[in-house]
Amino acid sequence: MKAVIYARVSSTTDRQNTERQIADLTKYAEYKEMEILKVFEEKVSGAKKNSERPIFVEAINFCKAQKVDMLLVSELSRLGRNAFEVLETVKQLVDEGINLYMQKEQFTLLNEEGKPSMFAPVMIATLSTCAQLERDNIKFRLNSGRQLYIEKGGKLGRKEGSTKSKEEKAEEYKQVIKELKRGTSIRKTAKLCDVSVSTVQRVKAEFNL
Structure with missing residues (x-):
């Protein structure tokens, strides 16, 4: 069975990395005797559209071109935090007969016959909606905190002269x-x-x- 790993973190700094995701998914692939054809790593916000996540797009296209059996991710939110974008990606995978394994949820998209399991559509829709709501709540709290900071006289942005030309x-x-x-x-x-x-x-x- 041919597999591909897609690992993503939101931070573009060295504060976050994909090492743990890759290590855990590699162990799972070895346990299931899968052949990992390629590992795709990306540092980009899950709120970005698919078109703004070049490595993700490359991973999906690779899976299609190489007739990959399984796409491995650490959790559903690695595919994005926009529910509609996630559902669109899942539909692409189903249409191509590519299974999806989500480690955190301990869930695979397709059954042994290569078809979505009975509860797959409901679970995917629910999880992706929850991920989007979580992102929206975080965004709301951050904006609220910034507004309070400004109202108290604080200033946002880099210090003068700290930005490179x-x-x-x-x-x-x-x-x-x-x-x-x-x-x-x-x-x-x-x-x-x-x-x-x-x-x-x-x-x-x-x-x-």
């Missing part, structure tokens, strides 16, 4: 820019330049590469 960024990431202009993929550029995938994504977007 575009010219400074161009110099710092000149090798990244060079590779992207050559048409090198995001993941390969990250490895060649010894930077994170999220850094390459930011440079690509900022310099319209």
